[in-house]
Amino acid sequence: MSPKIEISDLHVAFGNHKVLDGITHSIMDRAITALMGPSGSGKSTLLRVFNRLIELYPEAVVKGEVYLDGRDIFKMDVIELRRKVQMIFQIPNPIPNLSIFENVALGLKLNRLVNGRRELYNRVKAALEKALLWEEVKDRLNSPAGKLSGGQQQRLCVARALAFEPEVLLADEPTANLDPENTAKLEELFLNLKKDVTIILVTHFPGQAARISDYVAFLYKGRIVETGPTKEVFTNPKHELTEKYVTGKLY
Ligand SMILES: Nc1ncnc2c1ncn2[C@@H]1O[C@H](COP(=O)(O)OP(=O)(O)OP(=O)(O)O)[C@@H](O)[C@H]1O
Numbered sequence: 001m002s003p004k005i006e007i008s009d010l011h012v013a014f015g016n017h018k019v020l021d022g023i024t025h026s027i028m029d030r031a032i033t034a035l036m037g038p039s040g041s042g043k044s045t046l047l048r049v050f051n052r053l054i055e056l057y058p059e060a061v062v063k064g065e066v067y068l069d070g071r072d073i074f075k076m077d078v079i080e081l082r083r084k085v086q087m088i089f090q091i092p093n094p095i096p097n098l099s100i101f102e103n104v105a106l107g108l109k110l111n112r113l114v115n116g117r118r119e120l121y122n123r124v125k126a127a128l129e130k131a132l133l134w135e136e137v138k139d140r141l142n143s144p145a146g147k148l149s150g151g152q153q154q155r156l157c158v159a160r161a162l163a164f165e166p167e168v169l170l171a172d173e174p175t176a177n178l179d180p181e182n183t184a185k186l187e188e189l190f191l192n193l194k195k196d197v198t199i200i201l202v203t204h205f206p207g208q209a210a211r212i213s214d215y216v217a218f219l220y221k222g223r224i225v226e227t228g229p230t231k232e233v234f235t236n237p238k239h240e241l242t243e244k245y246v247t248g249k250l251y
Helices: 045-050 078-084 098-109 116-130 151-163 182-194 206-210 228-234 242-244
Strands: 002-012 016-030 031-038 060-068 084-086 167-171 198-202 213-222 223-229
Touching: 002 084, 002 167, 002 198, 002 223, 016 045, 016 213, 016 242, 031 045, 045 198, 060 098, 078 084, 078 116, 084 151, 098 116, 116 151, 116 182, 116 206, 151 167, 151 182, 151 206, 182 198, 198 206, 206 228, 206 242, 213 228, 213 242, 223 228, 223 242, 228 242
Parallel strands: 031 198, 031 213, 084 167, 167 198
Antiparallel strands: 002 016, 002 060, 213 223
C-alpha cells in the first residue's frame, strides 16, 4: 500500500493554545484510517487540515507540511483540493428545502462539472447508488431533502460528496447521531467505498474503528501516541494509553 497523504511535523495552535504538536504520519491510499482518541485530543483539527478548512478559523496557526500524492496541499488551489478531498460531518447538513436530486446536483452544476441534463442525471444517480440511497429515494427525487430520516440525510451528504468523484473522504464522527441500523449502513457503505476512495474517519467509538478501519492513529493531547494496522493496535497495543483507550478505560 502506498501513502495518499503524508504529514510532516504538523503543528496547529488556536492563538496560544497548542492543539496539534508535531504530527508526522502517512495515510494509506484506498484504505480506511480511523483517527481515535479522547475528547480534545485534536482529531477534528487534524481532519480540518487535510482540506484546509482550518483556514476558515482566523485564530488558527498552522505550521508543517502536508502532501497529497506528493503535492503540497498548502500550495494547491483550494477549490481543487476540496474537490478531491471531500468531507462529511457529525450532523448531516443537506440543504433541507432543496430536493434530494438538487442537493447532489448543485455542486456539479455550480462548478460546471457536467455537460447537459443526461450527464447530470447519470452522475447524481451513480452517487446515490454508491451511497446506498438510490433504492430508497429513486421515486421521490424531487421531494425536499429535509423529509428524509437522519440516516438517509447522512447518506445523502455522502452522495453529494461522491458526486465530485473525490480521492479522499473525511468523515468527522459521521455516525454520532445515528441509530444502530443506520450506523451499520454507513459502515457498510464505507467498506464498499474504500476500493476507490481513501477514507479518514474520526470516531469516538473504538468498536467502530475495530469493525471497519484498516489502520488507526491514536491521538492524545495533540500527538500521535500509537499507529498501525487496526488488528495489531487492538490486539497488541504498545502504549499504556492506547491499551486503556481500546479497552474503554479512557475517553
Ligand atoms: N476554533 C477553535 N478555537 C479555539 N480552540 C479550538 C477551536 N477548535 C478546537 N479547539 C480546541 O482544540 C482542542 C482540540 O479540539 P478538536 O475538536 O480537534 O479535538 P477532538 O479530538 O476532535 O475532540 P472531540 O472528540 O471532543 O471532538 C480542544 O481543546 C478544543 O477546545
